[in-house]
Amino acid sequence: MPFYQYKCPICKNSYVYEAPIASGPPSTPPECSICEVRTLRNYQFFVKNSFREHYNAATGTYVNNRTQLLDDLKKASDDASEYTGMTHDFQPREWGDLKPDSYDEFLDAKASGE
Numbered sequence: 001m002p003f004y005q006y007k008c009p010i011c012k013n014s015y016v017y018e019a020p021i022a023s024g025p026p027s028t029p030p031e032c033s034i035c036e037v038r039t040l041r042n043y044q045f046f047v048k049n050s051f052r053e054h055y056n057a058a059t060g061t062y063v064n065n066r067t068q069l070l071d072d073l074k075k076a077s078d079d080a081s082e083y084t085g086m087t088h089d090f091q092p093r094e095w096g097d098l099k100p101d102s103y104d105e106f107l108d109a110k111a112s113g114e
């Protein structure tokens, strides 16, 4: 099922809804539970890239598939947790997590009606 993500223009909280593809996104954007203002749709598109072998600086290993990357990140997390005495949980980043710096400015401008 597709996910529909909304973001509060004030506090930047994200809200994610999963709905059957036939019903589509909610007819009206949900309100932020904190600010009680209408949230804005946050469009994201994911394209799954083939995994290229690369040296991963976080794990210090060469990885050639996602399973190996996750295993190596878990081992690196465990090693870092043991070394520092603080819990570490390294996670891979997806391109969809990365937004241009101007995105929040865009939401602010839209919220203020510019």
Ligand SMILES: [Zn+2]
Binding pocket: 008, 009, 010, 011, 012, 013, 032, 033, 034, 035, 036
């Ligand atoms: Zn809010």
